[in-house]
Amino acid sequence: MIRSELIQKIADENPHLYQRDVERIVNTIFEEIIEAMARGDRVELRGFGAFSVKQRDARTGRNPRTGDSVMVEEKHVPFFKTGKLLRDRLNGK
Amino acid sequence: MSEKTLTRMDLSESVFREVGLSRNESAQLVESVLTHISDALAAGESVKISSFGTFSVRDKAARVGRNPKTGEEVPILPRRVLTFRPSHLMKDRVAVGNKR
Numbered sequence: 771m772i773r774s775e776l777i778q779k780i781a782d783e784n785p786h787l788y789q790r791d792v793e794r795i796v797n798t799i800f801e802e803i804i805e806a807m808a809r810g811d812r813v814e815l816r817g818f819g820a821f822s823v824k825q826r827d828a829r830t831g832r833n834p835r836t837g838d839s840v841m842v843e844e845k846h847v848p849f850f851k852t853g854k855l856l857r858d859r860l861n862g863k
Numbered sequence: 864m865s866e867k868t869l870t871r872m873d874l875s876e877s878v879f880r881e882v883g884l885s886r887n888e889s890a891q892l893v894e895s896v897l898t899h900i901s902d903a904l905a906a907g908e909s910v911k912i913s914s915f916g917t918f919s920v921r922d923k924a925a926r927v928g929r930n931p932k933t934g935e936e937v938p939i940l941p942r943r944v945l946t947f948r949p950s951h952l953m954k955d956r957v958a959v960g961n962k963r
Contacts, residue, residue, distance in 0.1 A: 771903040771910045779899050780892065791882050795892050798881045799874050800915045804953050808960030811867040813874075818897045819945075823957055846961035848916075848954060850947035859905045860920060860943040 807848050817855035824849045871897075904945060916949040 773796070781792040803821055806813050813821040828844040852860075875890040884892070900910050900918065909919035920943050928939040949957075 771900075771908055773912045773915075776896065776899055776910070776912070780895055783895065784892070787884075794882055795878050795884075795889075796896060798877050799893060799896055800912060802869070802874055802877045804915065804956055806867075806869045806873075807953070808956045809867075810961050811869055813869045815871060815874075815897060818901060819947075823961060825961075845958050848949040848957045850916075850918075850949075852945040856901050856904065856945065859901060860945060 810846070815853065817853045819853040819856060820851050822849050822851070823847070907943075912950075914950050914952045916947055916953055918945060918947050920945055 777789075777793055777796050780796060781787065781789050784792065787795075803813050807821055807823050810823055812823075815821075823846050826845050826847055829842050830839050831842040832839055871890065871893055874893045875886065878884070878889040878892060879886050882889070903910050904918055904920055907920055909917060911917045923942050923944055925941045926939050928937050929935065930937055
């Protein structure tokens with residue numbers, strides 16, 4: 771399923787809404803999650819999962835082609851942990 | 864890092880502000896988005912949201928695990944797990960936003 775198919779499903783269930791409003795609703799949800807993580811916040815959606823930010827410490831890396839050492843700066847990466855309910859559903863429970 | 868935790872309520876609030884719907888209906892729409900994503904994943908489909916990320920379902924084979932406390936061997940049955948791969952846009956925005 772892709773974004774447009776998700777929007778279509780929601781639009782089909784809500785015939786009283788304009789398609790463009792459904793698009794705005796769906797986009798707002800994803801945008802809000804990204805903005806929260808960009809601020810360093812977590813987004814916890816019980817039963818579905820939680821989006822959080824993990825810190826990767828600075829390290830000395832190597833250029834795999836030349837073998838040269840390079841400093842890799844500390845960075846923050848997005849992380850998703852599946853919720854219990856969804857994990858159980860994937861396994862037919 | 865501010866380390867606040869947002870919930871469904873915060874997402875509904877954003878939808879409420881963005882579109883002129885009632886708070887109740889905004890909350891229902893947030894729930895409905897999560898339900899559709901979960902349904903697709905439970906059916907084994909992957910869900911690809913451009914400029915956000917991809918949720919995909921992977922099959923894990925059975926293996927012998929160990930209780931780290933007792934050292935006892937326990938069989939781990941084959942199971943399905945969900946992985947989320949963030950889009951480049953999400954990775955960039957999270958990296959830039961959290962830079963000190």
